[in-house]
Each structure stands twice: as C-alpha cells, then as structure tokens.
Amino acid sequence: MRLALAQLNPTIGDIPANAARIADAAAKAGNEGADLLAVPELAICGYPPKDLLIHDGFVRACVAACDKVGAAAPPALTLVIGTPLLDEHGGLRNALLVYRGGARIAAYSKRLLPTYDVFDEDRYFEPGDAPVVIDAANVRVGLAICEDLWKGEDAGFSSHYRSVPDPVAELAAGGARVLVVPSASPFVLGKGDATATSSRPTRSVTGCGSRRSTRLAATTTSCSTGTRRCTGRTRRCTRRRRGLRSMC
Amino acid sequence: MAAALGGHANDGAASASGAAGALRTNGPDARASGSAPHLQDPLLAAPDERLVIDALTLGTRDYLAKTGFTSAVLGLSGGIDSAVTAAIACRAIGPANVLGLAMPSRYSSTHSVEDAHDLAARLDVRCIDIPIAESVSACAAALDQAFDLLKQPRLGASLPDITEENLQSRIRGLIAMGVSNRTGAIVLTTGNKSELAVGYSTLYGDMNGGLAVLSDVPKTMVYRLARHTNDHAAALGFPRPPIPERTITKPPSAELRPDQTDQDSLPPYDVLDRIIEGYVERRETPHTIIGRTGFDAETVLRVVRMIDIAEYKRKQLAIGLKVTGVAFGQGRRMPIAQRWRERA
Numbered sequence: 001m002r003l004a005l006a007q008l009n010p011t012i013g014d015i016p017a018n019a020a021r022i023a024d025a026a027a028k029a030g031n032e033g034a035d036l037l038a039v040p041e042l043a044i045c046g047y048p049p050k051d052l053l054i055h056d057g058f059v060r061a062c063v064a065a066c067d068k069v070g071a072a073a074p075p076a077l078t079l080v081i082g083t084p085l086l087d088e089h090g091g092l093r094n095a096l097l098v099y100r101g102g103a104r105i106a107a108y109s110k111r112l113l114p115t116y117d118v119f120d121e122d123r124y125f126e127p128g129d130a131p132v133v134i135d136a137a138n139v140r141v142g143l144a145i146c147e148d149l150w151k152g153e154d155a156g157f158s159s160h161y162r163s164v165p166d167p168v169a170e171l172a173a174g175g176a177r178v179l180v181v182p183s184a185s186p187f188v189l190g191k192g193d194a195t196a197t198s199s200r201p202t203r204s205v206t207g208c209g210s211r212r213s214t215r216l217a218a219t220t221t222s223c224s225t226g227t228r229r230c231t232g233r234t235r236r237c238t239r240r241r242r243g244l245r246s247m248c
Numbered sequence: 249m250a251a252a253l254g255g256h257a258n259d260g261a262a263s264a265s266g267a268a269g270a271l272r273t274n275g276p277d278a279r280a281s282g283s284a285p286h287l288q289d290p291l292l293a294a295p296d297e298r299l300v301i302d303a304l305t306l307g308t309r310d311y312l313a314k315t316g317f318t319s320a321v322l323g324l325s326g327g328i329d330s331a332v333t334a335a336i337a338c339r340a341i342g343p344a345n346v347l348g349l350a351m352p353s354r355y356s357s358t359h360s361v362e363d364a365h366d367l368a369a370r371l372d373v374r375c376i377d378i379p380i381a382e383s384v385s386a387c388a389a390a391l392d393q394a395f396d397l398l399k400q401p402r403l404g405a406s407l408p409d410i411t412e413e414n415l416q417s418r419i420r421g422l423i424a425m426g427v428s429n430r431t432g433a434i435v436l437t438t439g440n441k442s443e444l445a446v447g448y449s450t451l452y453g454d455m456n457g458g459l460a461v462l463s464d465v466p467k468t469m470v471y472r473l474a475r476h477t478n479d480h481a482a483a484l485g486f487p488r489p490p491i492p493e494r495t496i497t498k499p500p501s502a503e504l505r506p507d508q509t510d511q512d513s514l515p516p517y518d519v520l521d522r523i524i525e526g527y528v529e530r531r532e533t534p535h536t537i538i539g540r541t542g543f544d545a546e547t548v549l550r551v552v553r554m555i556d557i558a559e560y561k562r563k564q565l566a567i568g569l570k571v572t573g574v575a576f577g578q579g580r581r582m583p584i585a586q587r588w589r590e591r592a
Binding site for chain 1: 531532533536580581582583585586587588589590
C-alpha cells in the first residue's frame with residue numbers, strides 16, 4: 001500500500017483556496033501512484049473555524065467543495081478529506097469524507113471531541129458513535145481523527161473519556177490493520193516526543209492482527225498558527241512488527 | 249439579574265435573559281414581543297429599559313466589588329454613551345466614587361464640555377477638565393519626526409486622517425489609565441455594541457478600560473436607556489433627570505475631526521442595529537437580513553463586512569456585561585485570521 005499525506009496550511013474560511021490545495025495534493029498523489037491520500041482534520045475550512053460553523057451556509061459550502069474535489073480526484077485514489085458535516089438530524093459532525101472513483105464511499109464522525117485548553121469542540125459538534133473501517137488497496141483501513149487516537153492522554157485530560165468506548169479498540173475489533181488519523185493539533189513544545197513515546201496507541205492496536213500486521217498511524221497535523229508549511233509528500237509504508245509509525 | 253462575561257457577576261440568569269429577549273427586536277414592537285407576561289415575577293413586567301438598566305447596574309456593582317474596586321473613572325465627552333455609563337456607575341457605586349474626565353481637543357465643540365459638566369452636576373459627580381491640545385501637539389511633534397525619517401506626510405498635511413484621529417483618542421485613554429494607576433479607580437470604557445460591532449472605535453484609546461459597561465447595548469437602546477433614565481429619574485434613585493437634553497438630541501459624533509458625525513461613516517443607527525441584530529444575534533445570512541428588513545443589499549453587505557473585519561479589535565476589548573442573546577466575547581467566538589465572507 002502506498003500512502004500520501006498532504007501537510008497543508010489551510011486558511012480558515014477560505015474554502016475555495018483550501019479546496020484547491022487539496023485538489024493539487026490529490027493530483028500529485030495520483031501521479032506518484034498513491035493508493036490513499038489523507039489531508040488534515042477540517043482541511044476544507046481550516047481549524048478552528050469556531051462560530052463560522054453555526055453561520056448559515058458555511059457547512060454546506062464546505063461539503064459542496066469536498067464533493068467537487070472528490071469528483072475530480074484521480075479515480076483510483078482513495079481521498080480522505082476533513083470537513084464539517086451535517087447528519088440526517090441536522091447535527092453537526094467533525095467528519096472525514098472518503099472519495100474514490102469520483103464518488104463518496106464513506107463518512108466518519110469524530111467520536112472524542114476535545115473541549116479543554118484551546119479546544120472547544122463540544123460547543124459545535126455531536127460525537128460519532130461508530131467505527132468506520134474501509135478497504136483501500138486490499139487493506140482494512142480504520143478512520144480516526146486526532147483525539148480519537150490520543151484520548152486526551154498527551155494533555156492530561158484522559159479522564160474526560162473514561163466512560164466512553166475507545167475508538168481505536170473498536171477499529172481494531174473491526175479488523176483495521178492501518179489507521180489513518182488526520183489531525184489539526186497546535187504546536188506544543190515537547191509534544192513530538194510525547195506522541196512518539198505514547199504507549200496507548202500501541203496497546204490499543206495490539207489486538208489488530210498477528211505480529212505480521214501492518215500497523216500504521218498516518219497522522220497529518222496542522223499547525224494552527226499557520227506558520228509552518230510542508231508540501232504534500234508521499235511515503236512508502238513499510239511493514240513494522242512493533243508499535244505505530246507516526247508520519248507527522 | 250445581570251450576567252457578566254467570565255462569570256464574574258452572574259446573578260439570576262432568568263431575568264437577564266428576559267432583557268435579552270426584549271433586545272432581540274429593535275423595532276417599535278419591541279416592548280410587546282419582549283415582555284414575559286406568563287411569568288409572575290413583577291420585575292419581569294418592568295419595561296425593557298428598566299430591566300437593562302438594572303442588569304447593567306448590578307453587573308457593574310458586582311464586578312467592581314468582586315474584583316476589589318471601590319471607585320471608577322471615565323471620560324465624559326458630552327455624548328450619550330459616556331452619559332449613560334456615568335449614570336449606571338453612579339447607581340452602582342454612588343456618585344462620590346465616580347470621577348469624570350473632560351478631555352476636550354481642538355475638535356471638541358463648546359457644547360461638548362458644557363454637556364459633560366452639566367451631566368456631572370446633575371449626577372453630583374466630580375468632573376475635572378484636562379484639555380489634550382498640548383499633549384496632542386507634543387505627540388504629533390514626535391510622530392512627525394518619525395514621519396520625516398520615514399518620508400511619510402506629516403500630521404495635519406491635509407484634514408486630520410486616521411492617524412491624527414486615533415492620536416486624540418489614545419491620549420485620552422492614556423490619561424484615564426494614568427488616573428487609574430494613581431487613584432486605584434477602574435476605567436470604565438463607554439463603547440456601545442453598535443460601534444464595537446463595526447469597529448468604530450480606537451484600540452488603546454476609547455477602548456481602554458477595565459470594564460465595558462455598554463459593550464452589549466446597541467446604540468438605539470442606549471438612547472432608550474437615556475430617555476428612560478430621565479423619565480424615571482426618581483424611581484432609579486436620581487435626584488433629578490441626570491442626562492442633559494442636548495446630549496440626547498444632538499447628532500452623535502466622535503468629534504475627532506471638524507464637523508464629523510457618526511453617520512459620515514455609518515448607516516443610521518436604527519438601520520445598523522437591525523443588521524447587527526440579524527447577523528450577530530440571529531446568525532442570519534445577508535440574504536435573510538435583506539429579505540426580512542428590506543434594507544438595500546449594498547448597505548447590509550457593507551455592515552456585515554465591517555463586522556467581520558473588526559473581530560481583531562473586539563478580541564482586545566475590555567470584558568463586558570451581557571444583556572442580549574449574543575454578546576461579543578465568549579458568546580460569539582470567531583476566528584480572526586479567516587476569509588469566509590458572507591455574500592448576499
């Protein structure tokens with residue numbers, strides 16, 4: 001499996017420009033033979049959109065832009081775009097939309113919504129209640145978003161999630177062998193070390209398969225101050241016997 | 249029955265939200281739609297203006313008491329915002345604990361200083377004169393030195409521009425803060441919701457202060473509060489109607505350049521306030537606002553754009569007292585570096 005991660009620098013609310021960035025990354029990933037491209041959490045609108053989310057028309061514009069990019073993306077590419085999404089009851093979700101062959105093939109709603117420090121997601125979003133595992137290049141790929149993976153552990157807020165199911169455990173139970181985890185987490189001095197050495201994700205995916213399983217957390221981060229810019233890149237996924245490989 | 253941002257003075261949210269409901273409608277039917285006759289609390293049967301005045305009074309009193317302030321200082325311009333703020337401050341902590349600063353510049357009209365002193369006399373508040381012309385000249389000389397070196401035009405090269413207008417406001421802000429430092433009085437900032445919405449205010453100038461008393465009160469409501477205060481002075485605890493008639497009737501002006509009025513830059517306040525109510529409180533699109541109000545699209549879009557781009561100023565505003573459904577601050581959390589623009 002060949003994975004592409006686009007480390008984008010969206011501007012909040014500049015939906016046309018953000019969509020163009022994703023479309024460029026999709027074209028590039030397709031040219032380089034990637035099977036799957038992930039872009040950051042809420043990449044279509046930028047993070048954090050705050051109360052723009054509750055203005056009429058904003059979420060519709062985001063989803064319409066995702067559909068347009070998804071329809072025009074290389075057909076063999078599995079494209080995972082972070083976007084706000086309205087569910088059938090009008091509830092707002094922090095979602096991933098997955099496109100292949102010009103069509104939407106899956107949608108995932110973030111299950112753990114951080115509401116501490118700079119994060120304010122309970123103000124806007126309803127949590128998802130189900131794991132989503134998709135097939136891409138004959139690999140079972142589990143979808144998660146940022147906090148779903150860290151569960152507040154890196155910031156000392158894991159107690160927020162004591163009474164809710166562990167999204168990663170449910171992905172593992174659903175047969176996921178690779179996790180794709182778009183994120184939009186701000187820079188914190190020392191965070192790279194903390195996430196690299198975090199034992200939780202490794203434990204969580206232990207039940208994911210045999211020792212020969214491919215275990216990968218493809219995490220794309222977005223520096224919310226927007227000062228850091230990385231261009232899209234592709235990377236060959238190698239088999240690893242132990243632990244997660246973070247591709248931040 | 250006031251609710252302050254930051255949870256500093258939150259007492260009886262039900263009453264505060266009653267006032268908020270009233271403010272949702274700025275038209276002539278506001279009273280009818282805003283009252284809550286199904287509730288038996290006689291307080292809620294009071295007019296909207298009284299509810300808001302009481303909420304602001306309690307919010308100011310509580311905030312100062314709980315943060316350890318016993319006195320307040322504010323600039324008195326002769327205009328309606330500082331007049332209403334001063335009246336509320338007097339109700340909150342007593343006139344002996346309120347100090348007014350009249351800080352006329354070369355563009356202040358004679359009546360402004362007269363009206364400031366008239367207000368102070370009616371409120372029994374001490375008001376001291378600190379003309380700022382010399383301070384403005386001194387700062388202007390320093391700035392002109394910089395502009396010479398930068399090969400920029402000097403101040404006063406044409407009509408006062410934004411640089412010179414803000415200079416006056418900032419010198420007033422500096423003096424108020426200096427008095428605060430020396431005396432321990434909190435600076436009350438007097439900007440209303442309408443001007444803060446569209447950014448008709450000066451950062452580090454008239455926006456200076458520890459508490460923004462009127463930051464959630466639209467300008468049209470400020471006028472209603474002034475009228476109500478005068479009409480019901482005794483019931484509100486004032487010995488005489490405190491607000492000079494001329495303060496209420498003259499056209500609003502920042503007086504930062506000759507013959508300036510607010511309406512040089514802004515639509516009439518009754519129009520502006522209904523657009524702000526739609527966009528901020530109801531979170532409507534310009535399209536919806538245009539359909540509901542019948543205002544022309546150009547005006548609505550211009551105001552919405554002004555609201556959008558003034559976010560960076562509001563982020564630096566003193567905390568304010570909440571009286572409407574959506575107050576700036578915690579109630580409306582907008583990103584600043586963003587490019588979403590509402591289109592009709």
